[in-house]
Amino acid sequence: MSILNPKKELLTELKVIELLKRAxxxxxxxxxxxxxLLLKEHGPFTVEDIIRRLxxxxxxxxxxxxxxxxxVESSLVxxxxxxKDIARFEFNxxxxxxxxxxxxxxxxxxxxxxxxxxxxxxxxxxxGYQDIExxxxxFGICAQCTKP
Amino acid sequence: MSILNPKKELLTELKVIELLKRAxxxxxxxxxxxxxLLLKEHGPFTVEDIIRRLxxxxxxxxxxxxxxxxxVESSLVxxxxxxKDIARFEFNxxxxxxxxxxxxxxxxxxxxxxxxxxxxxxxxxxxGYQDIExxxxxFGICAQCTKP
DNA sequence: GTATATTTGCAACTCGCTTGCAAAAAACTT
DNA sequence: AAGTTTTTTGCAAGCGAGTTGCAAATATAC
Numbered sequence: 001m002s003i004l005n006p007k008k009e010l011l012t013e014l015k016v017i018e019l020l021k022r023a024x025x026x027x028x029x030x031x032x033x034x035x036x037l038l039l040k041e042h043g044p045f046t047v048e049d050i051i052r053r054l055x056x057x058x059x060x061x062x063x064x065x066x067x068x069x070x071x072v073e074s075s076l077v078x079x080x081x082x083x084k085d086i087a088r089f090e091f092n093x094x095x096x097x098x099x100x101x102x103x104x105x106x107x108x109x110x111x112x113x114x115x116x117x118x119x120x121x122x123x124x125x126x127x128g129y130q131d132i133e134x135x136x137x138x139f140g141i142c143a144q145c146t147k148p
Numbered sequence: 149m150s151i152l153n154p155k156k157e158l159l160t161e162l163k164v165i166e167l168l169k170r171a172x173x174x175x176x177x178x179x180x181x182x183x184x185l186l187l188k189e190h191g192p193f194t195v196e197d198i199i200r201r202l203x204x205x206x207x208x209x210x211x212x213x214x215x216x217x218x219x220v221e222s223s224l225v226x227x228x229x230x231x232k233d234i235a236r237f238e239f240n241x242x243x244x245x246x247x248x249x250x251x252x253x254x255x256x257x258x259x260x261x262x263x264x265x266x267x268x269x270x271x272x273x274x275x276g277y278q279d280i281e282x283x284x285x286x287f288g289i290c291a292q293c294t295k296p
Numbered sequence: 297g298t299a300t301a302t303t304t305g306c307a308a309c310t311c312g313c314t315t316g317c318a319a320a321a322a323a324c325t326t
Numbered sequence: 327a328a329g330t331t332t333t334t335t336g337c338a339a340g341c342g343a344g345t346t347g348c349a350a351a352t353a354t355a356c
Contacts, residue, residue: 026302026353047343060305065344081229082285085312085343101286105293112286115265120286128291136284137230138249138260138268143276145253174322176334195312208336213313215334233312233343 012036023074030059034067035076035091043090044080044100044109050089082109101129160184171222178207182215183224183239191238192228192248192257198237230257249277 016036020027037053038045045053047064054064068089071077078092082102098113101124112120117134124132164184168175185201186193193201195212202212216237219225226240230250246261249272260268265282272280 028303028353030304062306062345063304066303069345080283080285081232082287084229084235085233087232087343099284099286101288103290103293104287105289108290108292115284117263117265117284124286124288128294129288130294132286132288134284134286135228136247136263136265136282137228138247138272138280138282139230139252140249140272140277140280141253142251142256144256145251146276146278174333176322178335210314210337211335217314235312 012039015039019076023071023076025070025074030063031067031070033058034064035071038071038077038089038091042111044078044082044088045090046086046088083107101132103129104131160187163187167224171219171224173218173222178211179215179218181206182212183219186219186225186237186239190259192226192230192236193238194234194236231255249280251277252279 013032013036016032016039017027019035020031025031033054034050037050041053043049047061047068050064050068051061068077072079072089075092075094077089080088080090080100082088082100096113097115098111099115099120100109100111102109112123114120114123117136121132121134161180161184164180164187165175167183168179173179181202182198185198189201191197195209195216198212198216199209216225220227220237223240223242225237228236228238228248230236230248244261245263246259247263247268248257248259250257260271262268262271265284269280269282
C-alpha cells in the first residue's frame, strides 16, 4: 500500500474485492493485482502491457490469460482487437461504452466516446487523422438458435 | 471450363485476368483460381473454406495465404475478423460496402448493407437476433504521423 | 483447524499464419 | 520462339499469441 496515499489504495483494494465477489470469483493475489491495475489505468492493454505493469514475477502469463478470460466472461473487462492477433483488455464501465482509434503507423490509441460512424469520422478528420477506416462487426444469437 | 455454361466461365476468367493485371500481379494458376472463387461465391470465407473449394491439391496453403494477402494489399479483397484468430476474406466491391453479423452459436454469417448502428440493430432484432453486440474499431493515420 | 474445492505455475502444446529456400513457372528480351 | 531474368510456388520448418494437463499451492467451507 502506498505511503503517500493510503486511502486511495485501500479504496481500490476494497472495490476490487467487491467486484470479484460479485462476479463469483475467489479472491486471489493475481486476480486482485490484475483487476486493480485495470481499474487504476485506462487501457486498452495487451497481455504484455499488463505483465510489464504487474509486480515482477508476481504471476505466470497463463494465469494472466486465465484471469482476463474470466473477467471478460463475467463482463468485468472488455476486449478489443485493434491489431490482428493481439487482444487488448480494459475495465468495462458500461456507463462509458466507447470505441477506439489506433494510428496505423505509431499505434497510438485514443478512445471515442460516441457511437455514430459518420459523426465520429468527421470528428477524427478535424483532429488530423487521415486515411480513416473502420471495422464494424455484429454478434448475436440468431432466430434458429433461440428456438427451444 | 464448364461445358454447360462456357460463356459465364469465360467472362469470369477474363475479369479475373483483368483484375490481376490492374493490380500489377502476374497471372498464375493459384491466383486465378482463388480470385475467381471469391468472385463467384460471396464470402466471407476462411482460408479453410477457400482451400476446400479449390481444386484438390491445386495449391499449397502458404500460397493461398500469400495470394490473399496480396489481394488485400491491392484492395481486391476485404478482410473481416468475425471470430478471434480467424481471418475471413471476400471480394471487395467498393460499391457495396457492408458489414456482417455472425451467430454466436451456429456461426451463420449474414451481410448487412447498411451502416448506421442503431438502425442496424433495430433491424436485427426484428429478424429475431438476440443478445446483439457490435464491435467497431477505427484505423487511421494520426496528425503526428502525417507531418513531414 | 482441517477438509474440500479452486487456482496457480510450469512446461508442453495448439493452431493460424509466416518464412527461407530451391525448384518451377511467368514475364521480358530480342 | 528460345533464352534470360524475375517472380511465384511448394515444402517444411518456424513463429507467437494463447491454451491446457497436471501436480503443488492457495482459498473457501465446515
